[in-house]
Amino acid sequence: MSALPLLNSLDMARFVARGFLRFDAVVPDEINAQFLAEAGEAPEPGAKMRQTYGRLLAGSGIPEVPPGVPLSAAYAQGSAIDRLLNLPRVAGAIQSLVGPDPVFDHHFLHVTFPPAYYEAGGGENVSQHTHQDSTIDPQAGFDLQIMYYPHQVTRPMGGTRFIPGTHLRKVSEIALGRYQNIAGQQHMVCEAGTLLFLHNGVWHGGGVNHADRTRTMFKIRMNPSQPQVRRWDMKTLPEAPAERPIFFVKSHLPETVESILMTPEPWFEQDTGRLEFLNRVKLWRHLSGDPTFDADYWATRLENPARA
Amino acid sequence: MRQKVLVLYLANSALDAPTVAWAVYDGTGETRPMAGDNDEAPYRTGVDALKDGWRLIQAAQILPHSRGDEFDLAYLKYEFFFEKLVETTP
Numbered sequence: 001m002s003a004l005p006l007l008n009s010l011d012m013a014r015f016v017a018r019g020f021l022r023f024d025a026v027v028p029d030e031i032n033a034q035f036l037a038e039a040g041e042a043p044e045p046g047a048k049m050r051q052t053y054g055r056l057l058a059g060s061g062i063p064e065v066p067p068g069v070p071l072s073a074a075y076a077q078g079s080a081i082d083r084l085l086n087l088p089r090v091a092g093a094i095q096s097l098v099g100p101d102p103v104f105d106h107h108f109l110h111v112t113f114p115p116a117y118y119e120a121g122g123g124e125n126v127s128q129h130t131h132q133d134s135t136i137d138p139q140a141g142f143d144l145q146i147m148y149y150p151h152q153v154t155r156p157m158g159g160t161r162f163i164p165g166t167h168l169r170k171v172s173e174i175a176l177g178r179y180q181n182i183a184g185q186q187h188m189v190c191e192a193g194t195l196l197f198l199h200n201g202v203w204h205g206g207g208v209n210h211a212d213r214t215r216t217m218f219k220i221r222m223n224p225s226q227p228q229v230r231r232w233d234m235k236t237l238p239e240a241p242a243e244r245p246i247f248f249v250k251s252h253l254p255e256t257v258e259s260i261l262m263t264p265e266p267w268f269e270q271d272t273g274r275l276e277f278l279n280r281v282k283l284w285r286h287l288s289g290d291p292t293f294d295a296d297y298w299a300t301r302l303e304n305p306a307r308a
Numbered sequence: 309m310r311q312k313v314l315v316l317y318l319a320n321s322a323l324d325a326p327t328v329a330w331a332v333y334d335g336t337g338e339t340r341p342m343a344g345d346n347d348e349a350p351y352r353t354g355v356d357a358l359k360d361g362w363r364l365i366q367a368a369q370i371l372p373h374s375r376g377d378e379f380d381l382a383y384l385k386y387e388f389f390f391e392k393l394v395e396t397t398p
Contacts, residue, residue: 127343161344169381176383178315180331180343187344207344267328269386270319275379282379 004092008236012096013260016283019167019199021093027084027193032150035080035218038062039109039150042214045120049113052121056111062218067105071222074104081220084148093197096232098144098224105143105221112158112206112215127158128206129177133221136172137201140286141228147196148218149188157215158207159188160196165265167201168279176203184266188217229289237288246296257284258295274298310335314362314390316354321370321386323354329384336394354388362390 007015015021038061043052062081065074075082084090094102118125133145153159163182187207188196198204200221209215242256253259261280264273278298285293294300317329327349332341351357358364366389 126340127345130343158344169383171382177343178331179317179329179384180341181346181349182317182329183327183349185344185347205343208342267384268319269328269384270325272381272385275381278379279381 002092002095004095005088006092006231006233007096008233009238009257010236010255010260012232012287013257013284015097015197015199016287017261017263017280018164018265019202020162020164021197022190023089023093023195023197025191025193026089026195027087027148027150029192031080031083032192035084035148035150036216038080039216039218042111042113045113045117048121049117049123052113052117053111057109060109062107062109065104065107067103069104070225071102071104071220074107081148081218090146090195094144094146094222097197097228098222099226099228099231101225102144102222103225105223107218107220110206110217110219112209112217114209114212114214116212125208125210127161127208129174130161130163130179130182130203130205131174131177132166132169132171132201132203134173134200136170138170140283141224142167143200143221143223145198145200145202146220146222147188147198148220149190149192149194149196150216150218151192153188153190153194153215154211155187155189156209157211157213158209159190159215160204160217161185161187161207162196162198162202162204163265163267164202165268165276166203167199168276168283169201169203171203182267228287230287241293241295244296261295278302310337310394310396312336312392312394314350314357314392316349316351316357316388316390317384318354318386318388321368323358323364323367323388325386326353327351336396354390357390362392365389365391 011021040060043055115125147160163185242258244253244258261284262277268276281295281299285291312335313333315331316327318325319328330349334341368387
């Protein structure tokens with residue numbers, strides 16, 4: 001059994017249902033300051049934006065790392081990201097979601113520049129189109145993306161925009177860029193040291209920065225190296241599903257794995273929202289190793305052998 | 309004459325269904341709508357947009373679901389394009 005503080009079943013259900021977990025101010029100020037020093041200062045405004053970004057990356061102390069190496073070997077011991085990844089709460093959440101010994105996929109230093117840079121260097125200061133990272137991904141499991149906010153992010157600074165619950169949609173990267181706003185979208189306004197853990201399928205985009213300073217976010221994507229089955233704190237998983245009445249319900253029922261999985265998002269269409277529930281059940285079956293799991297009878301009704 | 313475009317994504321195929329996502333594109337150049345610029349829908353339903361003078365120019369088809377793919381979800385399903393034509397000074 002792991003000595004790390006693993007996620008409990010309700011938090012896992014929240015991740016399965018909504019595709020994210022947020023850990024506010026979990027990284028100590030000392031590591032945040034170390035990271036910002038290692039990341040380096042942005043050049044002064046004046047050059048074209050592509051040149052400005054190129055100089056920022058070239059001068060950064062963050063290492064270039066090839067994909068496919070063990071995450072544990074990606075960062076020098078004692079570096080800010082190494083220390084962050086080894087915080088017990090962070091390491092426990094990573095292990096719960098992708099299992100032990102994850103593989104480094106890629107990382108990137110996302111810096112969003114304030115208006116002064118565009119006034120001096122040209123280009124249009126706009127938000128990033130909403131997208132799903134990488135390519136169409138039909139797999140049952142998922143990669144984990146950690147978004148690290150090393151300094152406070154205010155609303156004028158933009159923040160990462162993401163839409164909870166979109167992670168189970170099979171779309172092709174920025175093909176969905178047409179959707180400017182989606183009901184329930186969230187903007188990462190947060191304290192320094194906040195981490196956003198995202199399922200790789202969550203639709204997101206960088207917000208436009210209207211403030212007077214740069215906004216920095218560091219993203220790390222990691223892959224599981226072993227099956228993502230029963231990796232969280234199994235002591236918190238009830239032995240039997242919490243079957244509950246459906247549709248005709250007279251009173252509020254307590255929060256359970258099932259109730260979390262059956263909570264809709266504001267953007268759900270009325271028919272496909274039910275398919276979202278089914279797809280959450282499928283992901284819970286995959287992660288829990290229980291092919292019979294169901295919530296609110298959605299899968300059981302369809303799988304009734306008498307109807308086959 | 310310039311075109312303003314409003315795209316509403318509704319909760320089902322009815323024009324009076326609630327709005328779940330939206331976008332605005334402004335051919336006059338007077339405004340610069342962009343991703344994440346508004347957390348409140350401009351219209352509660354598609355019919356509310358009609359009442360405000362937007363002209364419906366395209367509605368998503370309701371397509372059958374191919375066998376084996378019934379539970380795969382991708383893009384938003386109930387997309388409605390509207391336009392307004394705006395006089396501009398040369």
